[in-house]
Amino acid sequence: MDSNAVSLTSVTKNFGPVRAVDGLTLAIPRGRTVALLGPNGAGKSTTIGMLLGLVPPDSGHVSLFGHDPERAVRLGEVGAMPQEGGLIPRVTVGELLSFVGGTYAAPLPLGQVLALAQIADLPDRRVDKLSGGQAQRVRFAMALIGDPELIVLDEPTAALDVEARREFWAGMRGLASKGKTILFSTHYLDEADEQADRVVVINRGRVVADGTSAEIKRVVALTTVSVTAGGEVAWLGRLPGVRRLEVRGDRVRLRSSDPDATVMALAEAGAVRNLEVTPADLEDAFVALTAKETV
Amino acid sequence: MSGLMGYIRLEMIRTVRDGGYVIFGIAMPVVMYLVFTNLGLAPGDRHYAAVFTMVSMAAYGALGGAFNNGTGIAEDRAAGWLRQLRLTPLTPAQVVTGKVVTGVAGVVPSIAAVLLTGALVNHVTLAPGQWLSIVGLLWAGTIPFSLLGLGNGYRLTGQTAAMANVATLLSLSIIGGLWVPTTGFPGWLRAISGWTPSNSYASLSWHIAFGEAPTLREVAILCGWLVAFGLYAVYGYRRAARTA
Incomplete structure (x- = not known):
């Protein structure tokens, strides 16, 4: 059988x-x-x-x-x-x-x-x-x-x-x-x-x-770490684990493959203000996967 | 095997509850028969008219049932029912068998209703052999028309197939002389009528009803149309299978 x-x-x-x-x-x-x-x-x-x-x-x-x-x-x-x-x-x-x-x-x-x-x-x-x-x-x-x-x-x-x-x-x-x-x-x-x-x-x-679904999220989607930051923020994009950086007003959203390392680095730099960590959802994974294919 | 029996039962239930079938296949032929024979609209003396029109209207009703079955196929296809059947353990051969059995059985009430009306209301008396031959010929003779109806059902979508089948039923019935005898037709129309499947189909039973033998010409014409409509049904089915 x-x-x-x-x-x-x-x-x-x-x-x-x-x-x-x-x-x-x-x-x-x-x-x-x-x-x-x-x-x-x-x-x-x-x-x-x-x-x-x-x-x-x-x-x-x-x-x-x-x-x-x-x-x-x-x-x-x-x-x-x-x-x-x-x-x-x-x-x-x-x-x-x-x-x-x-x-x-x-x-x-x-x-x-x-x-x-x-x-x-x-x-x-x-x-x-x-x-x-x-x-x-x-x-x-x-x-x-x-x-x-x-x-x-x-x-x-x-x-x-x-x-x-x-x-x-x-x-x-x-x-x-x-x-x-x-x-x-x-x-x-x-x-x-x-x-x-x-x-x-x-x-x-x-x-x-x-x-x-957990595996798929892990492979393709990134945890979002957001903080409030003013002034020049480009350096945040060079922190460990950060793959992408988005600025929305005074909020900076860091897409990270290693959120622990990203948060530690933020803390060392004294940049932890209104910290928020959002795990990836399947929607992110889905968008990432299907978008990758169409490029 | 219980699957096939269940399928036939289901299709029978659907047929009996189908208003189109009951009206076109059973009620209308009986009503038209009574109207034609009792209002003196039929040709010849009262006895001749009762016998002649009985065969005409039984033939008309049987054709209505046969075409209605074909229309049902188009509806089934549009509703995704044929696909649903393919997802059950029924084999394609069982599905086709079920549909054919339902179609063949479906014309029986049409024929029986008009013949019973003839015998009970219009006092038509025929020898038992004549009754049997007429029932058999009217029944078997619907096969070419069932195939034409199925061809339309496979080839066309629900609404179009229904209209095509009703239009074909009416034109074949009228030109074939089932509503009005062809003796009143102009010469050219009578010539066309002689080649229609519907005229040949009814003629077989008209001959029997008046104690004559059916002619070879009628059998040959009906068989010719059987082949043509059979090919048409196969063509329609192949097309439907490709696009389903």
Whole structure:
């Protein structure tokens, strides 16, 4: 049995002259929750389409649990929620979910899925009468009802409000704790940071960073050390660890790769005034990573 | 296998709840049949009109059901439903089988409603063999039209496909002589009508209803259109698969 739930090897996909995915390699072991993070047009949805067998790659190899994607889908190993669509009119939520469950060998009971997706009150509602957020939860329920090993979600929380997002992730953590492998794409940085135990940043169809969110921040982002300073400040830019210096009025912001050394040096120079140290967030890392690629 | 049965059940539920299907496929042909035969709008004596128009309207209803199925494909595609089905363990062959079974089953109520109205309301009496042949011919004969409807459904987007299918249904029904018999047509239109699939389709059953044998010409024309529409459906499907 293959220990990787997902394995993409040097996968490339062109749409006409546009290279959507460019030699992307990615392996996800079983039981992990992985975020695919990137700006719009980075190649997230194309990558997900290829790993679900919906989009044939131009070159490279895709396998899920050691099978090709179409076979893995047929074996019921995968449940997926595409970015949009998948709902049909004139059926009820219960009818739709029972049908999808019936295509799998060992589906979850309908009641359990309704509860997981927070739609316990909706089984008799016609699908065409749902609000945007309700429709999103029904689509999510369709991905879960087959009790698949791998759950793939393309921008799962896009249509949800803050409260619904919180409930959604609570449910996902429950699934992750049962050993399910979860891959989701997002452009919400906080979501990737909080929900995934690994973040894969892609831009222009390539993996530009891969690790825990803490690792990614450490590698590419810089801690901000700010102080109040007057007069000539250029010397601050030459302190240990400082990579970049920004002046905002009388505040000087030092971007540092070694904040401890920077603060010590500031103290020795007697320049500690209204000191503030802000750790890097994933947003900084994201901007740094994706900007680097476009230069 | 339970997956396929579940899919067929789901598609049946959707069809039955589809107002377009119930109106165009079942209610309208029955109403038109009753109106034509009881207001003296149909040709010949009362018995001739009841038999002739019964076949016309059953054929018209069956075509309505067949085209409606094709329109459904375009809606499914636009809604991302075909992609969702590809993400379930159902095989593509099961999906196509399910859609064909639903389409084929969907024309049965249309045919049955008009034939029952003929027998019960208009007192049409035919030999059991004639009833069976007419049901069989009207049923099997919808296959070319289903393929044409599917071709439109695969090739065109939701709204356009619906309009194209309704327009095709109406023109084939009128030119094919299902609404008004071709005997009243000008010569040139009657000549065109003789080559339409809809006229050949209904003619097979008109012959049976009046105790005649269907002609080889009708069978040949319908088979010709079957091939043409089959190629069109395959072309549409390939195009849809490339752009999906």
